[in-house]
Amino acid sequence: MRRTTRLLTGTALAVAAAGIAVPAGAAHGADGAGGNLRIHPAAVVPGSPVTVDTTACGRGGTATGDAGAVGAGRFTLAPGAHRDEAAGEFRVPPSAQPGTYEIVAQCARGGRRITGDLVVSLAPARQPVAPRGSVKTGVGGALGPDPVQTAAGVAALAVAAAGGTWLLHRRARGDGI
Incomplete structure (x- = not known):
């Protein structure tokens, strides 16, 4: 019973931890109000060009x-493709140095301030590559990839x-070898 309880508790904790994970595709920052x-x-x-968006300014909201x-420098966030979202774009200057930079936006209505982090590096982020081809393990392959040799084997x-x-069958009948 205790083993089952531990298993269920561990599973629940793992699910809860997975539920609060931040996706790797976007940087998020927040002010005290949760935007x-x-x-x-x-x-x-x-x-590189960078796109910034937020829902913190409300429906039809804009931000600087x-x-x-x-x-x-400064850029404008205007109502985007989604009604509750304000979006804008800027370009990172070619002279930018590697590091993490805080990007700030302030809503036109209410003056709400929201932030996010941008990471600048000299090398582009590498995308994972799916493996392809064969692996030399030292097992098999004695006949090679030739289909005729494989058929002969x-x-x-x-x-x-x-x-x-046939020999085992003869031995079982008592016929001998």
């Missing part, structure tokens, strides 16, 4: 963005299996 500034992509190289920390194994079965 956030989403930055896409969250990691860039100098000279400030990317001065990275050297890009399979035939030899079949003859050996049939002969062994």
